[in-house]
Amino acid sequence: MKNVIFRLRRWDPDTKSYIQSEYEIPVRRGMTILDGLIWIKEYKDRTVSYRASCRMGLCGSCGMVVNGRPMLACETQILHLEKDVITLEPLYNYEPIRDLVSDFHAFFEKQRMIKPYIIREDIEEQINPTREYIQSKEEWNLYIQFAMCITCGLCYSACPTTSTDPRYLGPQALMNLYRFLIDSRDYADKIRLEIADQVDGVWGCHLATGCSEVCPKGDDPALAIQLLRREILRKSLKLYRGKRITDLAPPLPPKNKSIYRAFGEAPKFTIEKAEEKAREFDILEDERLR
Ligand code: SF4
Ligand code: FES
CATH class of the missing domain: 3.10.20.30 (Beta-grasp domain)
Structure with a gap:
């Protein structure tokens, strides 16, 4: 002590x-x-x-x-x-x-400005999902490092640009923007790059890297901002190729027939049957412990 x-x-x-x-x-x-x-x-x-x-x-x-x-x-x-x-x-x-x-009002307002959600063209599917979106491990690996954020805001506290320019979007918002830009399920590249390509967007960063140093989740917002700059530059040079948009997973068959062939029809479960099974189990347990 x-x-x-x-x-x-x-x-x-x-x-x-x-x-x-x-x-x-x-x-x-x-x-x-x-x-x-x-x-x-x-x-x-x-x-x-x-x-x-x-x-x-x-x-x-x-x-x-x-x-x-x-x-x-x-x-x-x-x-x-x-x-x-x-x-x-x-x-x-x-x-x-x-x-x-x-x-944290200003922090979450900046978060709102970058549209921190997946935007798709198949709106109907997004509102009433019928299937999953396929995503490969490689596609997932691209953004997962930038998706660990817990919105603690430490990065803004360590950022010299945020301290002098309250309009600067800031490390967390820009990192999150990049996270959605490279997510293969998201269609909104154009909007996202426009939001980032501002004086108060990626160009406000002086690369002090204090944000990445203090981030408790190892998210590395400074790296995300540099990668975002690269994509903006590529776009202005007409080298931006975009990404492959994730397909919908194929629908599941209504019944997995091979399972029924192997084990017979799925049992119809009732309370009586459950109680009967429980009693059988008790008897077996009693015998085992005797
Ligand atoms: S310090 Fe890291 S975890 Fe916290 S808000 Fe910034 S990026 Fe997110
Ligand atoms: S109390 Fe939740 S992160 Fe510290």
Whole structure:
């Protein structure tokens, strides 16, 4: 057990300024920053505000700046930081709401702008799907690295362009745009490339790569932005070939006749039959245990 100081830079919405609070907390091995904050709320100060949900690096809601670096509070172990004093701040480049809680409206608005969903021409099939879209392992491999995002927003907090240009689409939105551009199920190449090909789109990136460094899922938005630039350049040079659009899987036969031939007709299951089977099973189990 070791005592560590948590120094919180808290946003006060009433005075519209930051205040600083310090708490000394007892730290056990394995305790995370989020555990420390929960302890403070439980035993020291009920007014401390932070955002968290899953506590396992999945929901993306506990992002904050830990000793100057954007991190997930639930994935960061206190003792791994090897510091006696740990400074916690709300994420940079977001409007603060209260204490360590940031406003994600602008982040999700940018997400909405890039149309983060599959767009197809067979609208009827998309609305009332009858079959699956075939996708090969190779096609899946193209985008899966960019599809692990948990929308934690750490990449925006580490991005120097986002800090100076609030209109910049930003690393996560551009990466997600690329993820759908190269998805073989998506038809909307033209719209997606137009959205990306803007001063506030891919051309706003200065390739600082802070986004990829802090991403807790290894998504690499900086790489996605460069690949997106390549596609835009190809298109302007008329070298863009597009991609093969995924077909619908063939329909399943109404009955798998070969199975019925091998095992006879499928049994008609009733409650009585289920109970009978359960009784048979009980008898067999009793005999086995005797
Ligand atoms: S790209 Fe990474 S850092 Fe950015 S929002 Fe997604 S998971 Fe978080
Ligand atoms: S609480 Fe869900 S990612 Fe940290």
